[in-house]
Amino acid sequence: MSRIDAIKRHLVEEYELGTAPAELADDYDLLRNGVIDSLALLTLVSWLENEYALDIDAADVVPDNFRTAASIDAFVAAAVTTAKVG
Amino acid sequence: MALPLAERIATVARRHPENPALFWQxxxxxxxxxxxxxxxxxKSIAALRVPEGIPVAAVAAKSPETTAVLLACMRAxxxxxxxxxxxGDKALRTLLADTGALVLPDPRTLTTGTADAAVAARPAAVRVPDGTALILTTSGSTGLPKAVPLPAAAVGAFAEWSASTFGIRVGTSVLSYxxxxxxxxxxxxWTTLSHGGQVVLVEQxxxxxxxxxLALLQQCPVDVVQGVPMLFQLLAAAEKQARGDEFAAVGEVLVTGDSLSPGGLAALPRLFPGARLRNVYGCTETNDTFVHEIDPAGDPGRYGTVPIGRAVEGVCADIVAEDGTVVAGPGRGELIVTSPFQTSGYLDPAQHAAAFVGHPDGVTPGPYYRTGDVVTRHPDGVLTLDGRSDSMVTVRGIRINTAAVEGALRSHxxxxxxxxxxxxxxxxxxRLHAVVHRAAGSLLNSLRLREHVAAELPRAGIPSGIEFVDAPLPRTATGKIDRRTVANSL
Known part of the structure; x- marks a missing residue:
């Protein structure tokens, strides 16, 4: 399973969206549509840290990085790269 | 001495003895x-020798006999x-204790003179004010019903007002749902009988x-239909198996008790092509206080919903903001009303004091009944119902009206x-949890529904959980959604 699919599966299960992960579009706005609120963002960040062995800087925990499955995936991709370089 | 309403019915009976009063089975x-x-x-009730002024209780389903027993009480x-x-037993015990009423024997034995003439247990102190005609009940927030005594003068005034407002006269046929x-x-x-019309009784x-x-309306067409939105949903469903002329005679349609859904509103003109459509607002404590002439095409666009309209003649109403001040022009707050049709008040002093209040200006005579309904007054003076004041909840510090969330969901x-x-x-x-009854055949999912409501609501108003069901939601006897059952099932 690709990373974005794993992220989608987590989102669908964690927030009880009641749909198949594939139905969650890459660009579905998770914030505007009330799937993730600011508190849920924190639990999502800690899941990402565990799942992808990241140490996410609090300064990066801004809503726009987590607006869609695609942006979360891109954020993780960047974080993973930084971690390897660092 | 008979109450004025009973006198009027006796007068109708003298003038038009052969006219139908009731249609039943x-x-x-x-x-x-x-x-x-x-x-x-x-006669049977007199033989029970219930002391004067002590209320009696008629615990029976609607029937000609039950109607005759209530009329007998008004005559006496x-x-x-x-x-x-x-x-239920517990609720009945509460009501009897609150009112001091004695339970009457079965109406079928009372009307045929076969009732056992033994007096029931001696009641507690009489709790009902002089001049009380009927004591209706309303569901309390605790689930136990509250007694609402209605003075004879209030019932009489209501009958006069409603007969002239809705055109009920000799020969008018009215559905009793x-x-x-x-x-x-x-x-x-009671309006119908005191004005010489025919009451078409639906079996409870x-x-x-x-x-x-449908069968009832085929046997006995009616001129006036009053009902909760659920009745009109049922009639719309029945229409598919209809002959086509069942509703042709209906000249007056009164929607009451709850907000009409957009689908229900759209169905009305098709169901009742010849009818004047009106939305009627009231409650047991005050009876009808607001009437709005429904404009099926215009209302949703103009007001976002079907309004409750304006206060009827003789009714005074104000909107009280959260800070306790009266809203003068357009604005929003809790509706308080005082009406000529009003109850003398709850029998429990504490319950009474919480619901019946003086006018906030300290001058205008009352008492005003706190409806618990949140309303908006539009610039043209028309009021719309936003929901119950107790439907306000705070989610993440933001006050959300769950009725508005329901409205947004239903508008999909x-x-x-x-x-x-x-x-x-x-x-x-x-956190808000929505239970959504999907239209037949719909594959709507939570993601698309979220997008729909996100366009209408603040983010805190988007339900955290959305659950779909493919069966109708549970409803109470009055046709309102049974929130308690829904909440308990979660």
């Missing part, structure tokens, strides 16, 4: 027969408590059967019905 009961039954019941100026026919303990029956039954056990309603074309309940949540205080 395929036959008519003439005014002469109704009065004869009522006289027999009056004896206050009569009308609990729900299916009232609601049970006798509902304030709706004041119009359906069969109110949810569209086929029964693939949503047949929706209910939103606020569940305790350790993170956010409250």
């Amino acid at each position: 395929g036959r008519t009961v003439s005014y002469r027969d109704l009065l004869a039954m009522s006289r027999a019941a009056e 100026a004896r206050p009569v408590l009308v609990p729900p026919a299916d009232v 609601a049970p006798l303990n509902f304030d709706i029956s004041l119009l359906d039954v 056990e069969r109110t949810a059967h569209p086929g029964h309603l 074309p693939e949503v047949a019905d929706a209910v939103v309940v606020a569940l305790p949540d350790e993170r956010t205080g409250k």
Whole structure:
């Protein structure tokens, strides 16, 4: 399973969206549509840290990085790269 | 001395003895027969030797006999408590203790003179004010019904107002869908009988059967239909098996008790092509206080919903903002009303003091009833109902009206019905959970529905959980969504 699919599966299960992960579009706005609120963002960040062995800087925990499955995936991709370089 | 309403019915019976008073199970009961039954019941009740002024209770389903017993009580100026026919033991005990009423024998034995003439247990102190005609009941927030005594003068004034407003006169045929303990029956039954019309009684056990309603209307066409939105949904469903002319005679349609859904509104002009459509707002404590002439094409665009309209003549109403001040122009707050049709008040002093208040200006005479309904006054003076004040919940510090969330969900074309309940949540205080009845065949998912409501609501108003069901939501006897059952099932 690709990373974005794993992220989608987590989102669908964690927030009880009641749909198949594939139905969650890459660009579905998770914030505007009330799937993730600011508190849920924190639990999502800690899941990402565990799942992808990241140490996410609090300064990066801004809503726009987590607006869609695609942006979360891109954020993780960047974080993973930084971690390897660092 | 008989109450004025009973006098009027006796006058109708003298002038038009052969006219039908009731239609029941395929036959008519003439005014002469109704009065004869009522006289027999009056005698039977007198034989019980209930001390003067002590209320009695008629615990029985709607029927000609039950109607005759209530009329007998009004003829004898004896206050009569009308609990729900299916009232539970605990609720009945509470009502009897609150009112001091004695339970009458079965109406069928009273009207045929076969009732056992033994007096029931001596009641506690009389709790009902002088001049009380009917004691109706309303569901309390605790689940136990509250007694609402209605003075004879209030019932009489209501009958006069409603007859002239809705054109009820000799020969007018009126559907009686609601049970006798509902304030709706004041119009359906008592206004009609005191003005010489015919009451077409729906059997209480069969109110949810569209086929029964259709058959009844085929046997006996009606001129006036008053009902909760659920009745009109049932009639719209029945229409598919209809002959086509069942509703042709209907000249007056009164929607009451709850907000009409967009789908229900759209169905009305098609169901009742010849009818004047009106939305009527009121409650047991004040009876009808607002009337709005429904404009099916214009109302949703102009007001976002079907308004409750303007206060009827004789009714004073104000909107009280959260800070306790009266909203003068357009604005929003809790509706308080005082009406000529009003109850003398709850029997429990603490409950009474919480609901019946003086006008906030300290001058205008009252008492005003706090409806608990949140309304908006539009620039043209028309009021719309936003929901119950107790439907306000705070989610993440933002005040959300769950009724508005339900409205947003219901406005999706693939949503047949929706209910939103606020569940305790350790993170956010409250979280909103929606149960959505999808339209038949719809594959609507939570993602698309979220997008729909996100366009209409603040983010805190988007339910955290959306659950789909493909069956109708549970409803109470009055046709309102049964929130308690929904909440308990979660």
